[in-house]
Every structure is written in C-alpha cells, then in structure tokens.
Amino acid sequence: MTVVLFSWGEKIEGGTAEALTLAAGIAAGRGTQVRWVVTSALEQEARALAALHDVSRLDVIDASPRGVDACVTVFAAYCRARAPGVLLFNQTVEGRVVAARVAGRIGLPVLANVVAVSIAAEGLRVEATAYGGDTRAEYLLTAPRNVLSVVTTSIVARRAAEACQVEVEHVAVDAGATTAGFDVVSSPSVQAQRLEDAEIIVSGGRGLGRRENFELVKQMADALGGMWGGSRAIVDDGWIDSSHQVGLTGKITRPGLYIAVGISGASQHMAGCSAAKTIIAINKDPDASIFRYARYGVVGDCVELLPELIRAARN
Ligand SMILES: Cc1cc2nc3c(=O)[nH]c(=O)nc-3n(C[C@H](O)[C@H](O)[C@H](O)COP(=O)(O)OP(=O)(O)OC[C@H]3O[C@@H](n4cnc5c(N)ncnc54)[C@H](O)[C@@H]3O)c2cc1C
Structure with a gap:
C-alpha cells in the first residue's frame, strides 16, 4: 500500500x-x-x-x-x-x-x-x-x-x-x-512574503494597550528587515486581520528570530512560534508564560521600550 x-x-x-x-x-x-x-x-x-x-x-x-x-x-x-x-x-x-x-x-x-x-x-x-x-x-x-x-x-x-x-x-x-460550491469574492490583504517563511518576525499582543501602538511592532519588524504578526486577541479586537495571526488557528511559523511583544504566551499562540530558533519576549509581568519559552526576556512596558529598540535597530 x-x-x-x-x-x-x-x-x-x-x-x-x-x-x-x-x-x-x-x-x-x-x-x-x-x-x-x-x-x-x-x-x-x-x-x-x-x-x-x-x-x-x-x-x-x-x-x-x-x-x-x-x-x-x-x-x-x-x-x-x-x-x-x-x-x-x-x-x-x-x-x-x-x-x-x-x-x-x-x-x-x-x-x-x-x-x-x-x-x-x-x-x-x-x-x-x-x-x-x-x-x-x-x-x-x-x-x-x-x-x-x-x-x-x-x-x-x-x-x-x-x-x-x-x-x-x-x-x-x-x-x-468538480464545480466549486462557493466562490471567493474578496480576500484579506496579504504581505508579499508568507509569514510561515519569514526568518524574522515581530509579533504584538494585547499588552500593547491600543491599536495605534501596533505601529511600533510594524516599525520594529521593518527596522529588522522582518515581517510582523500578532496574537489572536488583537485579531479578535480588530487591530490586525487574521492573515497575520500566529498560532494554532493562525499561521504556524518557524523563524530564526521571533520577538513577542506584550504577548502572554498562551499554548495556542506558542503552537505557531515555538519552533523559532530564538524567542525574545517583552512583557511587564515577570511570571508571564512566554518567559518559559524565551531565550531572552525583557520585563518592562513594551510601549516605552519599543521606540528605543527601534532606534537601536535602525542604527
Ligand atoms: C481553540 C483556541 C484556539 C486559539 N488559537 C489562537 C491562535 O492561533 N493564536 C493566538 O495568539 N491565540 C489563540 N487562542 C487564544 C489564546 O488562548 C490567548 O487568549 C491569546 O493568545 C492571548 O493573546 P495575548 O497574549 O495577546 O493577550 P493576553 O493574554 O491578554 O496577554 C497580554 C500580555 O501582555 C502583557 N502586558 C500587558 N501590558 C503590557 C505592557 N505595557 N508591556 C508589556 N507587556 C504587557 C500581560 O502581562 C500579558 O502577558 C486560541 C484559543 C483557543 C481556545
């Protein structure tokens, strides 16, 4: 067989x-x-x-x-x-x-x-x-x-x-x-490269506080020449569309570097990024689960830290 x-x-x-x-x-x-x-x-x-x-x-x-x-x-x-x-x-x-x-x-x-x-x-x-x-x-x-x-x-x-x-x-x-039972009339916008194939991903979660702060995640990804993604929590809140969601019910990624910003590290999120070679996490809660997976962790407010990190990455 x-x-x-x-x-x-x-x-x-x-x-x-x-x-x-x-x-x-x-x-x-x-x-x-x-x-x-x-x-x-x-x-x-x-x-x-x-x-x-x-x-x-x-x-x-x-x-x-x-x-x-x-x-x-x-x-x-x-x-x-x-x-x-x-x-x-x-x-x-x-x-x-x-x-x-x-x-x-x-x-x-x-x-x-x-x-x-x-x-x-x-x-x-x-x-x-x-x-x-x-x-x-x-x-x-x-x-x-x-x-x-x-x-x-x-x-x-x-x-x-x-x-x-x-x-x-x-x-x-x-x-x-083989006629299709439905037809796709519109699709969400997608980034040119697939998130699944990205070498560097910066992902944001609800810890960013509000939708406008997600721009910092995009800028950080841009500064590192990577792609951006997010948790389901912010997809559900309408900050980003579902084509950028990382996790069990989103994209399964395996980048060299995954930076998780304001993400708690729920198992369903980790299902989409735990194969990353290196995970860096920024979270204000020192007991957040994400630190169990991260090689490097920063305990602090991501909205304060990101502008500094973006400046450093651009230089
Ligand atoms: C069947 C099923 C499938 C699912 N699939 C997925 C999936 O594919 N992907 C996914 O992501 N989730 C998925 N989920 C949801 C998942 O369980 C979590 O609810 C979700 O991942 C939480 O998103 P979050 O970490 O952004 O938010 P939260 O859980 O709210 O965590 C926010 C984190 O930010 C930190 N924080 C707060 N303020 C700051 C600050 N100023 N600076 C730094 N850190 C801060 C907090 O300490 C916290 O750790 C699924 C759930 C179910 C039941």
Missing part, C-alpha cells in the same frame, strides 16, 4: 519538503513507495522538488481544481481508483479542510495536528497535538488505511545526497463533477 502526499494550487506550499521527508520515512518503514500526487499546475515545480527529496513517483492529476470543493472531489476520485494506504496532507489552512473531507468521502479515519509518525508492529504510532495545543497525544493506528493532516514545523526536511530520476504518471480523473 503506497504512501501518498497531496498538493494542489498554483504554487507548492511551504512545508511540502518536510511532508515529503515524513512520507519517505513512513514508506521506508513499511517497505513500500511514496507517490506524490499533484494537480497539473504544479508539475514542473514538483518534478524538481521530488528529485531532491528522493521521491521517484509523481502522479500528476490532469486537472486544475479551483477551491476546496473541487480538490476534494478530484482527490477522492484518485483514492477510489488507486486505494493508497497512508494519505498525507500538509496542514495548511486549506489542507486541514481538504484532508478531513477527502477522508469523509472515501470512508477512512482522519487524524489532524500530526507532528510525528513512526512505525510500530501493529501499525502506525502517531503523535499529534491535542486540547488546542496544550498537550500531545499518542495514537496507535491499527487500521490498514489512514488519512493524516501533518503540521510540518517540527519536521526537518532531508535532502537526498543525489537527485533521483522522477517517473511521472498523468492520471485522468472525472473533473466534470
């Missing part, structure tokens, strides 16, 4: 190389092969990435489904025809939805928030975050076929020593029935 990873859209999502590494590990442990299933617009990009990650089989679906509904129909049709054993999805915002719905369509169990998979005698041993990111749960999956939605931030992508030959198969699916 093969291990498959599904990708779609106009561009390969961040985290795909990590998901391919996981797929290759599962396949090796089960003595089977990986097939990477992509929709047609991704073919060229996928060929190159597959070769680098030792994935020698690429199934290109001859369709360019637009939107979640259409992707679900196309992938479910693929699975009915090919019956893969382990179905992996990179857990982006869309990926989480597509995984669950494909599983529903083909009658397989699905597990989301997966962070690690290993092989056990009885099946697959899977670790996933649970209770909104507060804890990790371990599952033993004994069913022969499963759908896993994978959070890739804790996986390190492994490149093959030499690029491999990739065999491409074009797969026809019945795309006639």
